[in-house]
Amino acid sequence: MSIFTLNQVRKTFTHGEVSEEILKGISLSLKEGKVTALVGASGSGKSTLLTIAAGLQPASNGQIQFDGKNLSGMNAEQVRKIRAKEFGFVFQFAHLVPFLTVEEQLMLMLDVSESTLTKQDQKRKVTEMLEFVEMNHRKKAYPASLSGGEKQRVAIARALIHQPKMLFADEPTASLDSKKSKDVMKLIRDLTKDLNLTTLMVTHDEEMLAYVDQIVKMSDGTLVV
């Protein structure tokens, strides 16, 4: 079943008098429980598409439907609420909050998503999630003392602690070595299945495509069939 659809999405950037169309009418459907990878050369528009789909920047034209709601017709505050409650994000770099421990990073996300759980239940949930990503033994550690792979595991846990419906990942393995990249990709694939997520990720590492269900290739702002 498709929970997320893009219909004729266009994005044009204007620099002075020069306009450049980065996305030229993209239409795409994403299915629940599946990992979709956007691939393509640099400048093909895959990161722009991901950030528009994730509500981080608006499309110039077209429609974005998420769970029956028209994302493109919403105002900034409505989109923020969707991002906080329904979306999870994993970036190229972990982007953890430097002054919070691993456990606190996840508690913060529950706070941002306005979780209605009691503090005790929140703590239990954090422990479960950290066990899931095998980081519970480092729950009192600060980001500065974690390795790149560990940071990315915590970032994934943070992205999923509030049980979002969508996971957006922008080159989540780009800053990791080959072994850690595979570990992270396995984790994303397993979590997508287990939690019935819809995952859209950008990657240009072909080795990682072994862990995805659907590959969407982009070239010059269009989808290549």
Next chain:
Amino acid sequence: MKMAWKEMKKNKARFLILGSIVFLISFLTFIISGLANGLSQDNAALIKDLPDGQFYLNKDADQNYTFSRIDHVIQTELLNEHPDAVAFSMQMGFLHDEAEKQQSVAFVTATDSKWFPKVNKGEVILDRSLEDEGMKIGDHLTNPQFSGHLTVKGFVDQKKFSHAPVAFIHKEDFQEMYRVDEMQLVFLPEADSSQEYTGLESFSNSEFLNTIASYKAEQMSLNMIVWFLVVISGLLFAIFFYMMNVQKLGLYGILKAIGMKTSSLFNMMWTQMVVITAIALTLATALSQIFNRLAPSGMPFHLPLNTTIFLSVIFLLIGFIGATVSGIQIKKVQPLQAIQQGEM
């Protein structure tokens, strides 16, 4: 709130530096304010200790009490009309003690009232600072313009005028010294400016203080320093939080990307500002109050607690404005920029 506290705990040195600077500036402001108040007391405690009311000078005196002469008829009329009123005169002069040591004083004479001590002819009541100079009750003091001698009858606390200790003397002794029959001023307590009298010009307490040339100039300079320091502290907050916000733009962008409200980020910054300022101001207030008690008696320093509380509130307000202005960047930061910037 919790996040603000956790950041402060993790980055102690950074916040300690800001707190120390706020503490030093606020402490310096309190001390200068104490000096301004102290000098003000030293210059005009005699007038400042009087309740709110109206001072009347002769209109021809050109707002200068030394030139003022209140007509006897008007003075009698005013004093009869207002039982609490007092007519008085002040002149700078000298007293010689028994060892011929000269002491500069402000001679004051007044009609009977509850505002000034009653002195008999041939007697003098002195400000207590002269007791520290070695004068004591029963001493015989002389003045070159006075034929007899003045016997010290007692001392009073904190009665200064024009940076000199006050010497209260009898009207007849004052008249002999300065060859004037009339009083210079009439003071009506609780009166307001609507009460006018022919030939007299009225002044509120603060207006009258400002007619004393040295008082106005001195207070203007010191108050300018105090307010300058207050403004500097506001700028300091703005600059410091600007620097911190610039360093944290990436973090703010990521937090916005994951759905955190901009208002939560502002709350975080405000909480840090209030905590730092409150701790720094509490320390500065405590230390300045200790200094107020321990300051040498000869030092013109007077710092009432309500003055420090008032200045503290101003500091908090200025800090809040400074931090908020610098926080405009938080509103402007785009999540996308932060994501594309790389690791924080």
